[in-house]
Amino acid sequence: xxxxxxxxxxxxxxxxxxxxxxxxxxxxxxxxxxxxxxxxxxxxxxxxxxxxxxxxxxxxxxxxxxxxxxxxxxxxxxxxxxxxxxxxxxxxxxxxxxxxxxxxxxxxxxxxxxxxxxxxxxxxxxxxxxxxxxxxxxxxxxxxxxxxxxxxxxxxxxxxxxxxxxxxxxxxxxxxxxx
Numbered sequence: 369x370x371x372x373x374x375x376x377x378x379x380x381x382x383x384x385x386x387x388x389x390x391x392x393x394x395x396x397x398x399x400x401x402x403x404x405x406x407x408x409x410x411x412x413x414x415x416x417x418x419x420x421x422x423x424x425x426x427x428x429x430x431x432x433x434x435x436x437x438x439x440x441x442x443x444x445x446x447x448x449x450x451x452x453x454x455x456x457x458x459x460x461x462x463x464x465x466x467x468x469x470x471x472x473x474x475x476x477x478x479x480x481x482x483x484x485x486x487x488x489x490x491x492x493x494x495x496x497x498x499x500x501x502x503x504x505x506x507x508x509x510x511x512x513x514x515x516x517x518x519x520x521x522x523x524x525x526x527x528x529x530x531x532x533x534x535x536x537x538x539x540x541x542x543x544x545x546x547x
């Protein structure tokens with residue numbers, strides 16, 4: 369089972385999870401953990417120019433030197449298969465975040481902690497037949513069902529690409545007193 373929280377700010381997502389945990393007495397939650405480190409897999413994807421099934425590269429990457437956290441390269445609108453990126457990888461840099469497309473339906477940036485940023489769904493061609501008869505509530509329901517279906521497949525492929533799910537990491541719970 370997977371709980372997805374749409375939030376641009378991690379503390380807000382933690383707040384939602386903590387509220388759910390407080391409301392539901394038994395709500396075990398953990399951050400996903402994969403058998404293979406996402407940074408290793410994404411670095412291999414970029415180095416070998418070969419991604420797991422259904423994934424393709426976009427044009428954004430953040431590379432960092434694992435021995436020096438201040439040594440970071442950020443690329444946007446960049447051909448990630450070029451010599452520049454290959455040179456950074458040869459120098460020992462690893463992928464911190466990578467822009468990918470999944471099935472040409474979902475575009476996002478995957479971070480090495482498995483958080484997903486800038487999630488976008490490809491527009492779906494709509495039938496004009498009966499479009500006038502669809503209420504905004506029905507349209508919302510249709511869109512939500514489609515997004516849920518696509519996200520289910522996306523997460524299944526994502527976790528599979530990283531070797532499958534391992535035991536989840538405990539979700540950090542911050543007390544209001546700590547803030």
